[in-house]
Amino acid sequence: MNFDPVSEAKRIGSLIVSWRRDFHMHPELGYEEERTSRIVEEHLREWGYSIKRVGTGIIADIGEGEKTIALRADMDALPIQEENEVPYKSKVPGKMHACGHDAHTAMLLGAAKIIAEHRDELKGRVRLIFQPAEEGGNGAVKMIEGGALEGVDAIFGFHVWMDLPSGIIGIRDGPFLAGAGIFNGKIIGKGGHGASPHETVDPIPIAAETVLAFQTIVSRNIEPIETGVVSVTSVHGGTAFNVIPEEVEFKGTFRFFKPEVGELIQMRMREILDGITKAHRARYELSIEELTPPTINTKEMADFARKVAEKYGLKYGEVRPTMGAEDFAFYLQKVPGAFLALGIRNEEKGIIYPHHHPKFDVDEDVLYIGTAMEVALAFEFLSE
Ligand SMILES: [Zn+2]
Numbered sequence: 098m099n100f101d102p103v104s105e106a107k108r109i110g111s112l113i114v115s116w117r118r119d120f121h122m123h124p125e126l127g128y129e130e131e132r133t134s135r136i137v138e139e140h141l142r143e144w145g146y147s148i149k150r151v152g153t154g155i156i157a158d159i160g161e162g163e164k165t166i167a168l169r170a171d172m173d174a175l176p177i178q179e180e181n182e183v184p185y186k187s188k189v190p191g192k193m194h195a196c197g198h199d200a201h202t203a204m205l206l207g208a209a210k211i212i213a214e215h216r217d218e219l220k221g222r223v224r225l226i227f228q229p230a231e232e233g234g235n236g237a238v239k240m241i242e243g244g245a246l247e248g249v250d251a252i253f254g255f256h257v258w259m260d261l262p263s264g265i266i267g268i269r270d271g272p273f274l275a276g277a278g279i280f281n282g283k284i285i286g287k288g289g290h291g292a293s294p295h296e297t298v299d300p301i302p303i304a305a306e307t308v309l310a311f312q313t314i315v316s317r318n319i320e321p322i323e324t325g326v327v328s329v330t331s332v333h334g335g336t337a338f339n340v341i342p343e344e345v346e347f348k349g350t351f352r353f354f355k356p357e358v359g360e361l362i363q364m365r366m367r368e369i370l371d372g373i374t375k376a377h378r379a380r381y382e383l384s385i386e387e388l389t390p391p392t393i394n395t396k397e398m399a400d401f402a403r404k405v406a407e408k409y410g411l412k413y414g415e416v417r418p419t420m421g422a423e424d425f426a427f428y429l430q431k432v433p434g435a436f437l438a439l440g441i442r443n444e445e446k447g448i449i450y451p452h453h454h455p456k457f458d459v460d461e462d463v464l465y466i467g468t469a470m471e472v473a474l475a476f477e478f479l480s481e
C-alpha cells in the first residue's frame with residue numbers, strides 16, 4: 098500500500114465526526130433505517146461502489162480479484178430517550194443511538210471513502226456491509242440471506258467499547274460475546290379450592306421447585322471453569338387468595354460462550370421440568386428459542402488484526418468477554434473473522450456511561466482510529 102491509512106483517516110477525522118453527529122441526531126430503530134441507509138448509499142454510489150440493497154441494509158463492493166474481505170457496520174438505534182445535553186442530541190423523542198452504531202456507520206463510511214480513493218492499489222474485492230437491526234432484530238441473518246457473505250474470505254467488524262480506554266483497539270481470540278436464548282414455560286396442574294389442595298394439582302409449589310432447580314444448572318451441571326447464565330425473570334400464576342390456579346407461566350434468558358454449554362442448559366431445563374412435573378402429576382410446556390449464537394473470533398484473524406495494528410502503530414490490547422450478545426456472531430459462523438472493540442471511555446470528557454444508558458456517548462476524537470484500522474485490514478488482507 099502506497100499510503101498511510103492512519104494519516105489519511107486523521108485527515109478526514111472531522112468529516113467522520115460530522116457524519117456521526119448527523120446519524121446521532123436522526124436515530125432510526127431496527128429495520129426502519131431509511132434515512133441512514135439513503136445517506137450511506139448516496140455516498141457509496143458517488144465513490145463508485147456497486148450497490149445491492151437488502152431492505153434497509155446495503156451490500157457495497159469495490160475492486161476485483163481472487164480474495165474478498167468484508168467489513169461490517171450496524172446502523173440501528175434504540176428506543177431510549179437521550180439525556181445528554183449536547184449540540185448533536187437526538188432530535189427524535191424516545192429514540193437514541195445509545196450503543197454507538199452511529200459511530201460504526203460513520204467509521205465505515207470514512208473507510209469507504211479512503212478505500213475508493215485508492216482503488217487502483219486494491220488487489221482484491223472489498224465488501225462493505227451496512228446492516229439493519231442489530232439490537233434484537235438479527236439483521237445479520239437478513240444480510241446473509243441477501244448474499245452478504247457470498248465469495249467472502251474473511252470478515253471484520255468494530256464495536257465502540259466503553260470498557261476500554263479511548264483509542265485502544267481491543268482484540269480477543271475465541272469467544273468475545275455470549276450466545277443468548279429465551280425460554281417460555283408453563284406448568285399445568287389442576288385448579289381448585291384453596292382449602293382443598295388434595296383435590297388439585299397445585300402448580301405453584303411445582304413452579305417454585307423448578308425455579309430453584311434451574312439454579313443448579315450453572316452451579317452443578319456446567320463444568321466450573323466454563324460459564325453460563327440461567328435467569329428466570331418472570332413467574333406468573335393465580336389471581337385470587339382462595340383459588341389454586343390451573344397453570345403457572347414463567348420465562349427467562351440463558352447465556353453461554355460455548356455451543357455445547359448452550360445445549361447442556363437447554364437439555365437440563367427439559368429434564369428438570371420433566372422430572373419435577375412427573376413427580377407431582379403435573380404437565381409442562383417449554384419453548385426455547387436460541388436468539389444469537391456466541392461471537393467467536395477466529396484466532397488466526399485476531400492474530401492478523403494484531404499484526405496490522407502493530408504495523409501501523411495503532412495501540413491495541415486484550416478486551417474482556419461479556420455476557421451481552423451481538424449478531425455479528427452469525428457472520429462468524431459462516432466465515433473466519435474477528436469482531437474488534439474500539440475503546441471510547443474518556444473520564445476527563447465525562448464519557449463513562451455504559452452502552453444502552455440514556456447518557457451514553459462516544460469519544461469522537463478516536464473514531465478515525467477505527468476507520469484507519471478498517472482500511473489497513475482491507476489492504477493488508479488483500480495483499481497477503
Ligand atoms: Zn447495543
Ligand SMILES: [Zn+2]
Pocket residue numbers: 196197198231256
Ligand atoms: Zn451494539
